[in-house]
Amino acid sequence: MVKAETVDRFFMHDSQTFLDILTWKRHLLLNHLQIALGYLSLGKEEQAKESLYGLVEHFKQEHLLSRLGDPDLVIFLYRYPLLYPNIQFEVEISESVSLPRSFRERKGGEQIRDLLQWIGKNYLQNCEEECSLMLRFEKGLNDLPRITIDLFCPPIGGDRIDEYEKIKGRLEKGFDVEEMGKNEKEWALSLNWKEN
Incomplete structure (x- = not known):
């Protein structure tokens, strides 16, 4: 129940931050996928794999970040690249x-x-x-x-x-x-x- 309350509080008070993070993450994902597709279209399978493995590692780190146990710190770390580009x-x-x-x-x-x-x-x-x-x-x-x-x-x-x-x-x-x-x-x- 605590997690749901934290999420509700976040969405109610800072929905723009959530949308900014979501937009940034979607952009990051699409960039990696476009790079991998570009390599595949050029017949460079190993480079495509490296790009996809990099994406998998990125999301593995995000999973670990979400489990840190300090939601306010986690949200701040997600926002940091948006605040200080x-x-x-x-x-x-x-x-x-x-x-x-x-x-x-x-x-x-x-x-x-x-x-x-x-x-x-x-x-x-x-x-x-x-x-x-x-x-x-x-x-x-x-x-x-x-x-x-x-x-x-x-x-x-x-x-x-x-x-x-x-x-x-x-x-x-x-x-x-x-x-x-x-x-x-x-x-x-x-x-x-x-x-x-």
């Missing part, structure tokens, strides 16, 4: 990962959304180059989730770094935060959920 966004989820109840109770998803919104807003406004953002959900220490964020883009400086430090401070309430690398083009962050 200049960022090539990808989510990768290990089959063995699940978010514990404490993740939702202590607003872990909200903390992740804050960070991803900060990234999106700063690169939407301040970057002419296309950026790449990879979000990985894996099983970490003691089977708790580990979330890795890899950003490939020019660095952000100035006042925006102060904003990041505030967000990082909020993240540290729920996560062990480790900056794994910063340079001119890449920034990586590892977030290990703490079970308090």
Whole structure:
């Protein structure tokens, strides 16, 4: 019953978001199918198979995303490419990962959304180059989730770094935060959920 209530609440309050996601997903599906059909028409069966296998993997990842256990975070991750089209966004989820109840109770998803919104807003406004953002959900220490964020883009400086430090401070309430690398083009962050 909880799932039905969540879905009803989502449709009633944000039907445009649902339609935007549906349109984007349909576009993605049709693109993959057209590529596969193009390869088949050229007699390139192996490339057609690769395209279709890529589509199958994409939907496998979507299935894992839908099972994460934090509906608000999942909807946000679906919307991200629509909100920040200049960022090539990808989510990768290990089959063995699940978010514990404490993740939702202590607003872990909200903390992740804050960070991803900060990234999106700063690169939407301040970057002419296309950026790449990879979000990985894996099983970490003691089977708790580990979330890795890899950003490939020019660095952000100035006042925006102060904003990041505030967000990082909020993240540290729920996560062990480790900056794994910063340079001119890449920034990586590892977030290990703490079970308090």
